[in-house]
Amino acid sequence: MTQPKSDPRVLRTRRLIMDSFIELSAKKEFKDITVKDITTEAMINRATFYYHFEDIYDLLEKALSEVLLVNLNGDFYKNDKLDEEAFVSIFLAVTNFQKSLSNRCHRGYEDTIARIIREQLEIIFYKMLVKQNAGEEDEALKLNAVILSWGIYGASVEWKRKGIDVQPEEFIKPALPYLLSGIEYV
Amino acid sequence: MTQPKSDPRVLRTRRLIMDSFIELSAKKEFKDITVKDITTEAMINRATFYYHFEDIYDLLEKALSEVLLVNLNGDFYKNDKLDEEAFVSIFLAVTNFQKSLSNRCHRGYEDTIARIIREQLEIIFYKMLVKQNAGEEDEALKLNAVILSWGIYGASVEWKRKGIDVQPEEFIKPALPYLLSGIEYV
DNA sequence: TTCGATTTGTCGTTTATCCAACACATTGAT
């Protein structure tokens, strides 16, 4: 994992690349986007791309993570504790994210996207659990975060399967007790 | 005179600086704008500013040149020849430029602005004269360009003195024969 | 005036970006 650099040049270049990629994603499918397209749009050298990203899949991963994180942070980070309201708004963020993706047509990468979403959820849950239960054993919190992330992600998949006519709130609220049964530190 | 560099880093940085300066000019007066302000807004290092510009006056000069050139190129470069229509549209560009400047409040730099406008006009006229009279003696064309630039610039000053209720077209059209008397290569 | 704070230019070093070139896929048309 690359540690976050603070050099302005790095931040600027990564932003240019990310924005260009998201821009292009709105026009083409992922499979038709080349590294050359991105670097041309971003007006940076192609070699510079490889300085920051393994390849185009690495970029996809990081771009998706970022977009999802923006979605998540906007909403629920205000009250800082994992109550019912927090779970509902996290679930809403995830389902909104899935909807916006299906517009952008990243077909053929559902499993990649799934993994990214779940990993990000795990990170978020772990952070919130640490805040809420300061001083607890790390491993136990980590395990809880894993379970919660799989649970919420599974719920979003199930919601998707049911079709868009079901409101996410109405779907998740009755399911929450089941998801939380067996969770220690919430 | 610095020769135009083609390195993308150079172009990008200069654009960032220029845009930030123009941005700031809309909010503050020129005298209240510091190099630090500009580089902070542009998110570039202060030392990098001095790599591209002598000082803030150098930037003012180059920024004004560019803005004026954009004004000029947009309009009249289509028909490529110095007929009456071309003179009218050049004059319009200059007077529009002066109006937009008086909004942006660059007080105390009227003479600098004047010089820049005239120099740019000279460059434009020379280019067009070269196109029109391919193969003529350089010095004669240069002289004509100088005379034309002073003439048009003088006319714009005179127009400004008269107040904005006079339409630029109506002002310049009757004056053109006087401006052009004694010009050889038009 | 004097003092402190801010701005201005400059410099040497480190780091990110550019560039040209390369071998190796992948693609698409004939």
Place this chain on the structure above:
DNA sequence: ATCAATGTGTTGGATAAACGACAAATCGAA
């Protein structure tokens, strides 16, 4: 199947940008 064109990923050397530090200049208030 072949060939040309295009994309991929990597390298080494050149150059621009970042950074911290510095002395000098400018400004404003005590």
